[in-house]
Amino acid sequence: MAAGTAVLPAPDASVSARTRPHVLRWPQRAFTGQTTPARLRLLLAGLLALTVVWGAVAAWTVATRTSATNNIVGVSEPLALDAQQIYRSLSDADATEAAAFLSGGLEPAALRRQYQADIAKAALRLETATASAGNSRAASLLATLAAGLPQYTGLVETARADNRLGLPLGAAYLRQASAFMRATLLPAARDLYAQENAQVAAANSQATAFPYVAVIVAAIAGFGLIWSQLWLTRRTNRIVSPGMVLASAAGLATLIWLVISLSLAAAHTVSARDEGSIPVEALARADIAALQAHADESLTLIDRSGDDSFQQDFVTVQRRLGPGLSTLLGTAAVLAHGSPGGSAAAAAARAAPDWFAAHRQVRSLDDSGKYLSAVQLAIGSNSPSSGALFGRVDVALTTAISKDQGAFRAAAQAAQTDLAGLEAGVVVLSLLMAAGCARGITRRLAEYR
Amino acid sequence: MSAARHTRRLVVAVAATAMLCVPACSSTGAHVPSAPKTTRAQPKTNIVSGTGPATCDPTASLRPTGPPVVTPGSFMAEIKTHGQLIVGVSASSYHFGYFNPLDGRIEGFDIDMLHAIADAIFGNPNSMRYVVVPDTLRTKAIQTGEVDIVAETMTATCKRWRQVDFSSVYLDPAQRVLVQRNSRATKLTDLVGKRICAGKPGVTSWDYVVAHMGHTDPPTMAVPAETWADCLVLLQEDKVDAISTDETILDGLMAQDPETKIIGGPLASQPYGLAISQQHPEFVRFVNAVLAKMRADGQWAAIYKHWIGTPVPPPPPAHYRD
Numbered sequence: 185m186a187a188g189t190a191v192l193p194a195p196d197a198s199v200s201a202r203t204r205p206h207v208l209r210w211p212q213r214a215f216t217g218q219t220t221p222a223r224l225r226l227l228l229a230g231l232l233a234l235t236v237v238w239g240a241v242a243a244w245t246v247a248t249r250t251s252a253t254n255n256i257v258g259v260s261e262p263l264a265l266d267a268q269q270i271y272r273s274l275s276d277a278d279a280t281e282a283a284a285f286l287s288g289g290l291e292p293a294a295l296r297r298q299y300q301a302d303i304a305k306a307a308l309r310l311e312t313a314t315a316s317a318g319n320s321r322a323a324s325l326l327a328t329l330a331a332g333l334p335q336y337t338g339l340v341e342t343a344r345a346d347n348r349l350g351l352p353l354g355a356a357y358l359r360q361a362s363a364f365m366r367a368t369l370l371p372a373a374r375d376l377y378a379q380e381n382a383q384v385a386a387a388n389s390q391a392t393a394f395p396y397v398a399v400i401v402a403a404i405a406g407f408g409l410i411w412s413q414l415w416l417t418r419r420t421n422r423i424v425s426p427g428m429v430l431a432s433a434a435g436l437a438t439l440i441w442l443v444i445s446l447s448l449a450a451a452h453t454v455s456a457r458d459e460g461s462i463p464v465e466a467l468a469r470a471d472i473a474a475l476q477a478h479a480d481e482s483l484t485l486i487d488r489s490g491d492d493s494f495q496q497d498f499v500t501v502q503r504r505l506g507p508g509l510s511t512l513l514g515t516a517a518v519l520a521h522g523s524p525g526g527s528a529a530a531a532a533a534r535a536a537p538d539w540f541a542a543h544r545q546v547r548s549l550d551d552s553g554k555y556l557s558a559v560q561l562a563i564g565s566n567s568p569s570s571g572a573l574f575g576r577v578d579v580a581l582t583t584a585i586s587k588d589q590g591a592f593r594a595a596a597q598a599a600q601t602d603l604a605g606l607e608a609g610v611v612v613l614s615l616l617m618a619a620g621c622a623r624g625i626t627r628r629l630a631e632y633r
Numbered sequence: 634m635s636a637a638r639h640t641r642r643l644v645v646a647v648a649a650t651a652m653l654c655v656p657a658c659s660s661t662g663a664h665v666p667s668a669p670k671t672t673r674a675q676p677k678t679n680i681v682s683g684t685g686p687a688t689c690d691p692t693a694s695l696r697p698t699g700p701p702v703v704t705p706g707s708f709m710a711e712i713k714t715h716g717q718l719i720v721g722v723s724a725s726s727y728h729f730g731y732f733n734p735l736d737g738r739i740e741g742f743d744i745d746m747l748h749a750i751a752d753a754i755f756g757n758p759n760s761m762r763y764v765v766v767p768d769t770l771r772t773k774a775i776q777t778g779e780v781d782i783v784a785e786t787m788t789a790t791c792k793r794w795r796q797v798d799f800s801s802v803y804l805d806p807a808q809r810v811l812v813q814r815n816s817r818a819t820k821l822t823d824l825v826g827k828r829i830c831a832g833k834p835g836v837t838s839w840d841y842v843v844a845h846m847g848h849t850d851p852p853t854m855a856v857p858a859e860t861w862a863d864c865l866v867l868l869q870e871d872k873v874d875a876i877s878t879d880e881t882i883l884d885g886l887m888a889q890d891p892e893t894k895i896i897g898g899p900l901a902s903q904p905y906g907l908a909i910s911q912q913h914p915e916f917v918r919f920v921n922a923v924l925a926k927m928r929a930d931g932q933w934a935a936i937y938k939h940w941i942g943t944p945v946p947p948p949p950p951a952h953y954r955d
Contacts, residue, residue, distance in 0.1 A: 285734075288734050288735060288736075346889070347734050350735040351889045352724070352725045352731040352734075353727075353862050353865055353889045355725065355734070355862065356862035356865065357866055359863070488725065488732050488739075491767050491859065553717070553764075556737050
């Protein structure tokens with residue numbers, strides 16, 4: 185579709201540019217050698233042709249715009265939402281299961297339910313995304329995810345079964361599950377999300393592209409109408425031709441309606457992007473990094489193989505998260521500023537340092553051999569545990585994401601509404617224009633009979 | 634197998650373990666071992682004089698000077714003022730040093746050895762701080778002073794005696810082989826061309842497998858794993874055909890999966906010692922005094938019975954070099 189707008193205007197524009205001087209000279213030459221009725225017939229034919237072209241171009245412009253806007257609302261945005269939800273659900277499952285494991289053989293029911301809900305949601309979104317995924321790259325990513333999800337849950341269930349028996353084998357299986365999640369599933373989910381976001385951005389720029397062809401044709405049509413009326417006035421000594429006035433009014437109405445609706449729709453689409461999809465993408469990236477760090481904290485406590493790779497990963501992710509200039513949380517807060525999720529995004533950035541401080545305390549407890557206190561501080565319900573402080577960041581981010589997703593949808597739907605009825609209206613008005621021209625000129629022709 | 638692949642060298646199955654790797658372990662997977670090196674870095678500090686790898690008796694430790702007493706000015710007195718014995722342990726070797734998810738504590742045979750030493754110093758067996766040390770970093774943890782003592786199914790070898798001191802032997806298992814119950818292999822050499830999980834380079838069982846299966850045709854693959862529990866995961870997922878290490882550790886794995894069996898005779902003796910810094914010979918003698926007492930008063934037998942089972946063999950006799 186993007187190619188259509190880029191390619192189509194060019195030949196039209198060049199044709200009109202090449203023929204314009206010809207159009208200007210030819211009627212005059214043709215006119216000078218003709219009788220007035222013949223000239224009027226020629227004029228009528230020219231005006232009708234111009235009207236038809238204008239109507240067609242205007243209708244085509246509106247149709248393209250409407251389909252791009254419909255594509256955002258009906259296809260790209262739902263797919264991007266699916267991809268984001270898959271990515272988040274999988275990350276959350278990884279973090280939740282690790283936290284549940286930390287509680288010992290008997291997992292807290294709430295965490296178990298959350299894990300199950302994550303897996304169910306990921307599976308459901310995978311199915312809807314697969315049903316509507318046409319393009320082959322997304323399809324292969326979705327296939328990776330669909331094949332990997334049962335493998336992951338299988339490892340987790342084995343881990344749980346062994347853990348319930350008090351076997352260290354359980355922790356080994358959980359590590360493997362988490363490694364599989366991080367090495368295979370999450371990268372696929374991330375790529376899928378990036379791809380669907382690119383689709384949204386492409387549809388967005390298509391829906392806001394400047395309508396060159398329509399503008400050029402409108403200028404030509406307007407010139408043709410004005411020139412014809414001036415000529416008629418000179419020839420027939422009548423100041424006003426009602427038919428031609430009707431045609432001009434219809435043309436002007438089309439133009440005004442078109443300009444207003446297209447501008448409104450473009451403005452809504454731009455706000456859908458700037459207050460919707462762009463902040464959502466930044467917020468989602470921050471949220472997923474936060475989930476990864478949260479899982480790292482639990483996995484460090486579970487792992488106990490003596491190597492501190494999960495803690496190193498936490499430190500890396502913490503640095504990426506920020507908050508601060510060009511960190512994930514900082515960028516998300518800046519991009520979401522002024523959007524409906526702006527305040528929640530700022531709250532997430534403010535809440536993060538508390539969580540990191542609690543995490544440092546967890547580490548120092550664990551490093552000084554107070555393992556059970558460290559676990560208590562990590563997942564305990566009393567006092568603001570590291571897990572609860574992470575929860576504040578997570579809740580703020582997911583609130584911001586869902587608000588901005590709402591803003592995106594509302595703005596994209598508003599753009600759809602802006603264009604409602606425009607296509608039919610343009611066709612009707614063009615017919616009215618043609619009728620006006622025909623009436624205006626046939627009335628003059630009749631005077632020569 | 635193509636001729637080009639007949640390098641007659643043990644192949645490390647990097648790909649097989651890639652999925653097991655936690656974020657930072659990839660470096661271990663890339664290691665391609667050859668036969669054990671004979672040249673070694675020069676020892677940093679003086680050790681048992683006149684003993685090289687050829688003549689060393691790795692089971693001979695320093696003779697206790699009497700019953701365990703915390704003498705003033707000794708390393709034991711220093712530990713006592715710190716209030717805790719800092720111990721290097723494993724958290725994944727079932728029945729030896731493992732994290733019990735049911736009570737959130739690290740337990741096992743090795744841990745009970747440490748409880749006895751803490752009891753001898755503080756009069757309280759629980760005055761300990763656990764540091765989980767990967768197998769490959771055990772000597773380093775002692776040398777840097779990160780831990781006071783390591784009890785982690787650690788085999789006393791002449792190579793390691795150059796870097797750390799060991800207590801007298803407190804358990805003397807043999808290296809053996811664990812396979813799935815339906816395996817037709819009956820000994821290590823039946824596993825030529827198969828995949829064997831044997832810890833990591835630097836661990837004695839890995840070195841043994843490399844030395845004895847490193848030149849087979851078709852090549853046998855040694856698959857590294859972070860912990861012994863990880864080896865069992867690989868076996869259960871059919872990513873390795875066998876696990877080879879000390880029978881005590883294999884017993885722990887078998888206890889977690891009854892569909893496995895131990896095959897073949899003892900391959901190599903793996904005398905376990907508690908590792909202590911070479912800076913503190915008085916602590917080695919103190920620990921040996923504790924061990925001597927445990928052998929005599931039945932505490933060793935009780936611990937053996939609890940973690941390994943009956944029949945309880947006589948404890949390994951203590952050898953001393955001076």
